[in-house]
Amino acid sequence: MTVVMLNGERREMNGRATVAAAVELAGAPEGGRGVAVALDGEVVPRGEWATTEVRDGQELEVLRAVQGGA
Amino acid sequence: MFEIAGRTLESRLILGTGGFRNLQVMAAAAREAGAELATVAMRRVDPSARGSIVEVLEEAGLEVLPNTAGCFTAREAVTTAKLAREALGTDWVKLEVIGDDHTLLPDPTELLAAAEDLVADGFTVLPYTNDDPILARRLEDTGCAAVMPLGSPIGSGMGINNPYNLRLIVEQARVPVILDAGVGTASDAALAMEAGCDAVLLASAISRAADPIAMARAMRKAVEAGYEARQAGRIPRRRYAQASSPEEGIAELPSAP
Numbered sequence: 220m221t222v223v224m225l226n227g228e229r230r231e232m233n234g235r236a237t238v239a240a241a242v243e244l245a246g247a248p249e250g251g252r253g254v255a256v257a258l259d260g261e262v263v264p265r266g267e268w269a270t271t272e273v274r275d276g277q278e279l280e281v282l283r284a285v286q287g288g289a
Numbered sequence: 290m291f292e293i294a295g296r297t298l299e300s301r302l303i304l305g306t307g308g309f310r311n312l313q314v315m316a317a318a319a320r321e322a323g324a325e326l327a328t329v330a331m332r333r334v335d336p337s338a339r340g341s342i343v344e345v346l347e348e349a350g351l352e353v354l355p356n357t358a359g360c361f362t363a364r365e366a367v368t369t370a371k372l373a374r375e376a377l378g379t380d381w382v383k384l385e386v387i388g389d390d391h392t393l394l395p396d397p398t399e400l401l402a403a404a405e406d407l408v409a410d411g412f413t414v415l416p417y418t419n420d421d422p423i424l425a426r427r428l429e430d431t432g433c434a435a436v437m438p439l440g441s442p443i444g445s446g447m448g449i450n451n452p453y454n455l456r457l458i459v460e461q462a463r464v465p466v467i468l469d470a471g472v473g474t475a476s477d478a479a480l481a482m483e484a485g486c487d488a489v490l491l492a493s494a495i496s497r498a499a500d501p502i503a504m505a506r507a508m509r510k511a512v513e514a515g516y517e518a519r520q521a522g523r524i525p526r527r528r529y530a531q532a533s534s535p536e537e538g539i540a541e542l543p544s545a546p
Contacts, residue, residue, distance in 0.1 A: 287330025
């Protein structure tokens with residue numbers, strides 16, 4: 220089991236802990252459409268989600284566009 | 290019609306999407322305003338959220354312009370811009386780096402630092418800036434594609450607090466000037482255009498109006514009217530009246546009963 224901070228909350232990840240799995244766990248839309256991820260403050264390109272492993276204690280921010288501005 | 294970074298825009302009204310009570314009202318207002326570009330913010334995924342703002346905007350024929358709202362440092366803003374590029378597939382960003390929660394005024398040093406980093410990374414940077422002609426010039430010198438001075442603080446509806454500074458910014462700028470923030474009602478938008486701005490960016494004045502759709506229509510007309518008046522060339526201001534009827538041929542009539 221891997222324990223990470225996912226969007227500010229402590230979450231447990233079972234099985235293979237990847238960025239792709241974290242995106243799903245965060246409740247992102249199917250396939251993570253319109254979503255971007257920062258792992259410990261660094262952007263992880265979509266193409267690397269499935270192969271980027273997440274370790275205990277790492278921080279993930281999973282973001283998408285919302286209403287905002289002026 | 291005007292250009293930002295080689296891209297032609299028909300509409301001189303850019304819509305912020307904050308404050309609309311739902312996505313349907315937002316889309317209807319966007320259509321009524323005739324906007325082609327709409328800002329969005331980047332926030333944590335909310336599993337309970339319904340509907341995708343990007344899809345709704347695209348259906349309404351608008352393109353998204355991500356902002357970095359909520360960022361207080363250059364580092365946060367640069368990362369947020371990169372996340373937006375990854376999520377939305379655009380390298381355009383409305384750069385906001387705020388100094389405090391109370392005024393939401395831009396932090397000039399962080400803003401300039403973020404602009405330099407993002408321009409170097411290939412972004413088309415549209416910075417939300419103070420109404421400071423020197424800062425606007427510095428932002429332009431770093432390679433920003435436009436400058437977006439505030440009229441007054443975000444959401445304040447106070448209009449253009451410093452029209453003199455705004456004119457200075459317009460006079461010196463070699464990139465488009467977009468009035469961003471502070472518009473309260475249609476006359477504020479018209480004044481910005483009459484001052485020579487290339488476009489106006491607004492949200493709250495429409496989204497928080499009692500009737501957002503009607504206000505969107507009013508804003509479209511105000512932006513068009515202000516632009517056309519600027520092009521038409523206004524008459525100079527005078528201290529005294531100037532008769533508009535002929536002074537010749539006035540009849541001599543009894544002046545007293």
